[in-house]
Amino acid sequence: MTDPIAAKGLAKRFWEKKPLAQMSPAEWEALCDGCGKCCLNKLEDEDTQEVALTRVACRLLDDATCRCTHYENRHQFVPDCIVLKPENLDTHAYWMPLTCAYRLLWQGKPLYDWHPLISGDPDSVHTAGISVQYGTVSEFDTPFEEWEDHIIEEPT
Ligand code: SF4
Numbered sequence: 001m002t003d004p005i006a007a008k009g010l011a012k013r014f015w016e017k018k019p020l021a022q023m024s025p026a027e028w029e030a031l032c033d034g035c036g037k038c039c040l041n042k043l044e045d046e047d048t049q050e051v052a053l054t055r056v057a058c059r060l061l062d063d064a065t066c067r068c069t070h071y072e073n074r075h076q077f078v079p080d081c082i083v084l085k086p087e088n089l090d091t092h093a094y095w096m097p098l099t100c101a102y103r104l105l106w107q108g109k110p111l112y113d114w115h116p117l118i119s120g121d122p123d124s125v126h127t128a129g130i131s132v133q134y135g136t137v138s139e140f141d142t143p144f145e146e147w148e149d150h151i152i153e154e155p156t
């Protein structure tokens with residue numbers, strides 16, 4: 001198995017040594033585990049800011065790959081898709097999935113062993129059952145009134 005960290009020229013276990021704010025763009029991008037969970041629609045209690053993930057996926061998510069089908073020009077289709085950066089992580093971390101690498105590091109927690117940066121295998125996020133692979137329903141076919149029926153428990 002090729003070591004994705006070496007392949008990308010990133011320092012070994014850089015996320016344990018560098019604060020998020022000091023990471024290079026390549027390091028920042030590599031933190032994403034490819035789970036696709038941030039592309040699920042969420043229900044938020046306005047009073048408590050409690051967030052529940054639903055299996056109702058954004059129209060651009062391909063749930064086979066768990067990737068955005070139009071990542072580069074996604075804002076043409078989904079104008080409010082967040083561009084997560086070190087500068088706005090404080091604002092968004094509360095609604096990010098519990099296993100999201102950005103949220104974990106922001107909370108001072110370690111990454112899980114199934115994270116591709118640790119396992120060396122981009123599929124380990126799927127085999128560990130963390131990703132949304134083959135587990136979503138379309139937002140086109142699912143009226144908002146039914147989203148509550150699709151709330152999912154997050155594996156942690
Ligand atoms: S939830 Fe976090 S780790 Fe998962 S795809 Fe989204 S940004 Fe990447």
Ligand code: SF4
Pocket residue numbers: 038039040058059060061062067068069070071074078081082
């Ligand atoms: S536009 Fe793409 S990156 Fe944004 S939520 Fe939808 S699938 Fe995810």
